[in-house]
Amino acid sequence: MSVEIYTPQAFHRQAHDALGNPQIRGNFRKAMDGLMTKRRDIFNDWDLETLRELGANIRLRALAKLPDLLEQLEANCQANGIQMHWAEDGDQACRIIREICQARGAKSVIKGKSMVSEEMHLNAHLEEAGIEALESDLGEYLVQLNEQTPSHIIMPAIHLNTDEISDILHDKTGTERTRDVDYMTAAARQQLRERFMSADVGVSGVNFAVAETGTLCLVENEGNGRMTTTVPPVHIAVTGIEKVVEHLRDVAPLYALLTRSATGQHVTTYFNLINSPRKRGERDGPEEVHLVLVDNGRSSIYQDDELLDTLRCIRCGACMNHCPVYTRVGGHTYGTTYPGPIGSILMPHMLGLEATQDLPSASSLCGACGEVCPVKIPIPDLLVRLRKEAVGEGRGNVLGAGVKRNKKEVAAWKSWQWMATHPGAWRGGTAIAGKLQVMMPAKLGPWTDYRTMPKPAKTSLHALMKRHRQEKES
Amino acid sequence: MTPVKLYPPKPEKVYFYGTCLVDIFFPEAGLDGVRLLEREGIEVVFPEDQTCCGQPAYTSGYESEARAVAESQLALFPEPWPIVVPSGSCGGMMRTHYPALFAGTNSEVRAMEVAGRIFELTEFLVHVCHLQLEDRGAPEKVAMHTSCSARREMGLAETGPALLAKLGHVELVEQARAAECCGFGGTFAVRHPEVSAAMVEDKTQAIEATGTKRFVTSDCGCLMNIGGRFEHQEKPVQGEHIASYLWRRTS
Numbered sequence: 248m249s250v251e252i253y254t255p256q257a258f259h260r261q262a263h264d265a266l267g268n269p270q271i272r273g274n275f276r277k278a279m280d281g282l283m284t285k286r287r288d289i290f291n292d293w294d295l296e297t298l299r300e301l302g303a304n305i306r307l308r309a310l311a312k313l314p315d316l317l318e319q320l321e322a323n324c325q326a327n328g329i330q331m332h333w334a335e336d337g338d339q340a341c342r343i344i345r346e347i348c349q350a351r352g353a354k355s356v357i358k359g360k361s362m363v364s365e366e367m368h369l370n371a372h373l374e375e376a377g378i379e380a381l382e383s384d385l386g387e388y389l390v391q392l393n394e395q396t397p398s399h400i401i402m403p404a405i406h407l408n409t410d411e412i413s414d415i416l417h418d419k420t421g422t423e424r425t426r427d428v429d430y431m432t433a434a435a436r437q438q439l440r441e442r443f444m445s446a447d448v449g450v451s452g453v454n455f456a457v458a459e460t461g462t463l464c465l466v467e468n469e470g471n472g473r474m475t476t477t478v479p480p481v482h483i484a485v486t487g488i489e490k491v492v493e494h495l496r497d498v499a500p501l502y503a504l505l506t507r508s509a510t511g512q513h514v515t516t517y518f519n520l521i522n523s524p525r526k527r528g529e530r531d532g533p534e535e536v537h538l539v540l541v542d543n544g545r546s547s548i549y550q551d552d553e554l555l556d557t558l559r560c561i562r563c564g565a566c567m568n569h570c571p572v573y574t575r576v577g578g579h580t581y582g583t584t585y586p587g588p589i590g591s592i593l594m595p596h597m598l599g600l601e602a603t604q605d606l607p608s609a610s611s612l613c614g615a616c617g618e619v620c621p622v623k624i625p626i627p628d629l630l631v632r633l634r635k636e637a638v639g640e641g642r643g644n645v646l647g648a649g650v651k652r653n654k655k656e657v658a659a660w661k662s663w664q665w666m667a668t669h670p671g672a673w674r675g676g677t678a679i680a681g682k683l684q685v686m687m688p689a690k691l692g693p694w695t696d697y698r699t700m701p702k703p704a705k706t707s708l709h710a711l712m713k714r715h716r717q718e719k720e721s
Numbered sequence: 722m723t724p725v726k727l728y729p730p731k732p733e734k735v736y737f738y739g740t741c742l743v744d745i746f747f748p749e750a751g752l753d754g755v756r757l758l759e760r761e762g763i764e765v766v767f768p769e770d771q772t773c774c775g776q777p778a779y780t781s782g783y784e785s786e787a788r789a790v791a792e793s794q795l796a797l798f799p800e801p802w803p804i805v806v807p808s809g810s811c812g813g814m815m816r817t818h819y820p821a822l823f824a825g826t827n828s829e830v831r832a833m834e835v836a837g838r839i840f841e842l843t844e845f846l847v848h849v850c851h852l853q854l855e856d857r858g859a860p861e862k863v864a865m866h867t868s869c870s871a872r873r874e875m876g877l878a879e880t881g882p883a884l885l886a887k888l889g890h891v892e893l894v895e896q897a898r899a900a901e902c903c904g905f906g907g908t909f910a911v912r913h914p915e916v917s918a919a920m921v922e923d924k925t926q927a928i929e930a931t932g933t934k935r936f937v938t939s940d941c942g943c944l945m946n947i948g949g950r951f952e953h954q955e956k957p958v959q960g961e962h963i964a965s966y967l968w969r970r971t972s
């Protein structure tokens with residue numbers, strides 16, 4: 248099977264394909280409807296707005312002190328015996344992880360879920376160096392077997408239905424073809440268990456890194472995160488620099504928001520707090536723990552007081568679950584590590600606007616994403632800001648700013664501006680628009696493929712109001 | 722926390738801001754909005770020089786063009802009367818985006834002042850006019866689509882249904898995923914036509930599934946999109962701006 252390559256440049260083609268694929272559309276619709284219901288039901292008995300306000304403030308406070316908190320995190324982690332590494336971009340982070348593996352002569356790596364590692368294509372990098380990297384999150388494992396990328400940041404295999412999963416497991420691992428979910432889960436579990444025992448290194452992500460205590464928090468449901476971080480002799484945690492929070496007490500509200508927003512759970516099955524490698528006299532835990540802090544474009548967003556809000560994200564995926572565009576086209580269509588609304592405001596900083604120029608406009612600005620975001624990121628405003636950047640009207644500090652500016656569109660907006668600032672001409676234009684109907688094109692490209700052509704009324708509101716006034720006066 | 726909005730007592734005069742879509746495509750909806758206000762004893766002033774709030778350019782990223790157009794509109798409301806807009810989308814632009822658009826410019830204060838006087842029509846009818854309606858129409862079922870801007874940007878999910886509830890012979894039917902976007906989104910429908918089409922298709926199906934032959938909406942963009950989709954499919958479901966519907970049934 249050939250690896251499917253999705254790129255943000257091909258958004259339109261990928262959207263076309265996804266929209267024409269009943270399987271994809273059905274799978275996403277069903278999954279997103281379910282997730283929306285779960286979220287709605289679980290927040291029922293909560294004062295959601297107060298909690299969101301708190302969550303947003305915790306994140307804002309952490310970001311306001313980010314450089315200091317990172318230093319504090321480093322000092323406290325080191326004091327706990329965690330080895331610290333800093334990476335400017337994905338390549339550097341990959342090299343750091345590979346070198347840690349090579350120093351231990353590692354041949355195999357078992358991985359917990361980590362979107363940052365997707366962002367930097369860690370698996371491919373390790374494979375090239377002759378180190379096998381196996382995903383242990385069930386969804387990630389299926390996606391990896393299927394030679395795909397995750398289509399959702401929380402539920403990587405949400406685009407697959409039971410039959411497809413059965414086929415993948417059968418084709419790649421020789422399990423029986425079945426619709427029995429328990430059987431399939433047990434089979435995958437068995438396959439993974441063996442690998443946990445033999446892996447030389449465990450790699451995981453981080454949900455919150457606590458500066459005050461040097462603690463790494465890991466939220467998960469399958470226990471694979473706990474295995475990854477405790478069974479192999481070396482544990483490497485990798486995370487974006489924005490994941491830091493100031494105090495341990497900041498974690499509880501964020502965790503409550505994260506699990507409820509993501510999967511509609513009060514708590515997850517596992518919540519790991521990692522403080523140090525195995526201590527003298529302890530019977531389990533890795534001999535070495537490393538933390539790799541990855542920048543990869545984040546500090547450049549950090550410079551901009553508006554775009555900075557992007558870094559509040561706690562990666563719950565609720566914005567995707569509620570996005571009507573994501574629901575229709577699915578995650579792969581975006582062609583980026585992070586899809587959906589958060590992807591559209593984050594990926595331009597990682598890949599530049601040239602590659603991602605279709606993403607900020609791939610939203611009707613309906614506001615559903617901003618409404619559900621647990622840390623109140625004003626996603627629609629940031630989409631508009633990036634649209635400005637794309638046409639060269641922003642502050643110019645996003646990579647590839649201005650790439651979308653073209654003469655034809657500028658001319659169109661300029662003439663619109665002229666009309667709308669010359670009321671006489673506007674009234675004249677709207678007054679005759681209805682009368683000129685015959686001269687309007689019968690088709691307006693894509694609009695009329697699905698809808699009838701809007702017809703200008705015979706009499707504009709300006710004209711109607713004039714008549715109305717005269718009638719009242721007489 | 723969402724701030725509680727304080728509403729003024731019913732004024733003697735208001736400005737009416739028609740919006741460009743109403744002006745060109747649905748002028749009757751605008752006039753019906755005016756009539757509803759006048760019936761409440763309010764004098765309605767329609768500034769002749771109004772054109773467009775600037776939103777299409779603004780959401781496309783063309784901020785300078787949007788600002789130039791918006792600036793010309795700011796001058797149209799010199800008296801301190803409320804400004805009533807029959808559209809959540811233009812209302813949202815003027816109330817929530819004008820202050821940001823003019824931040825740091827000479828017009829900032831004026832933009833904030835104007836923004837503070839913007840009311841969406843159904844909001845104004847419910848919260849300021851405390852409108853009472855006498856339904857003269859035949860009994861029927863109707864579906865309502867509240868625009869995303871009215872719902873989320875202006876926080877007005879309830880005012881349209883509240884007005885319909887005052888019509889004695891009208892039953893508001895529930896549709897699946899009522900809060901989901903119809904796929905219009907201004908230039909979104911042009912830039913991503915296929916995705917937009919998939920969205921409006923689901924919306925028309927949801928409305929149709931209620932069994933009603935009529936839907937009303939608070940925004941002409943949605944009306945154009947959903948109504949245009951029904952028409953394209955030659956389905957017998959009719960759409961109407963809520964102002965026209967209210968006026969028609971009560972006059």
Ligand code: SF4
Binds near residue numbers: 564619622
């Ligand atoms: S942007 Fe908000 S809703 Fe989306 S993933 Fe991040 S925290 Fe969750």
